[in-house]
Amino acid sequence: MTAVDHLSVWLRVRRRADWQRAPVLRRGPCGRDGFRAWCEGPVRERSPVRAERLLAAYALARKDAVHRTPLDFTVLAGWQRAVLGTTEAPFRSADAYAKAGRERYALTTRTRARFDACLREATDPRLTPAARAARAYLDVAFFHPFTDGNARAALLTLVHVLAREDIVLPEVGPLQTTRYADDPAGAADLAVLIAVLNRRCSEGRQVTTSGSGARQSPPRGGTSIDGTGTPGVSPP
Known part of the structure; x- marks a missing residue:
């Protein structure tokens, strides 16, 4: 397993990623709730219990957004x-690993405080909601706060940040490709992808690509941000 601390790598990338190129999103009603559709579709097919749990968590995330x-x-x-x-869902008590051990997220006495500080920036008015949602998603991915379910936590965080701005995406599947801690272009590209999905809300079209700026994940042999699940795709 790698000795590099990829959480520290991410914190450097986080500062220099071009968040300013994220487009402005369209607020207001969307004819399709992509997160709910994802839960009712592929997640429920895999596990009805998992789907119900995700929907319960989604209700909490949206309630927190309203409040x-x-x-x-x-x-x-x-x-x-x-x-x-x-x-219980405590903060992890040791270093975390993902991508078959190729990324390590170190734990120090300051990790949780840094995580909270990053999450507080999810309401930073200097960035568009797309940039803030993408950055918060990646914060959860690379701080890897939980021993299990970090991919789901990251996606809930993204939809929560958008819900605070009255934005619902019609799809979430395209968001769930492997992301790398050392990829500033990929970080900024995630924000652009959110904007592309947001436009599809009114256009009624589907997105099948994660954009051109991100480092491309291998179609086979990769791992999710949880380090488990379908190769190259974050598990529901």
Whole structure:
């Protein structure tokens, strides 16, 4: 397993990624709730229990968005208890690994405080909602706060950030490709992809690509941001 701390790598990339190129999103009603459709479709086909848990967590995330609840680990842990069907969802107690050990996210005495500080930036008005949602998604991916279910936590965080701005995406499947901690172009590209999906809300079309700026994941042999699941795709 790698000795490199990819969380530190991400924190450097986070500062230099071109978040300013993220387009402005269209607010307002969308004819299709992509997260709910994902839960009712592929997730339910895989596991009805997992689908119900995700939908329960989604309801909590949207409620917190309506109430403008400040985003931090405690809030995410509440969603994660619903996701996992557990009474506890503590912050991880050791280094975390993903992508078959190729990325390591170190744990120090400051990790949780840094995570909370990054999550607080999810309401930074200097960036568009697309940039903030993408950055928060990647923060969860690379801080890897939980021992299980980080891909689901990252996606819930993304839809929560958008819901605070009255934005619902018609699809979430294209968001769930492997992301790398050392890829600033890929980070910015995720924000652009969110904007592309947002436009499809009114155009009624589907998106099948993650964009051109990100480092492309291998179609076979890759791993999710959880380090498990279908090769190259984050598990539901």
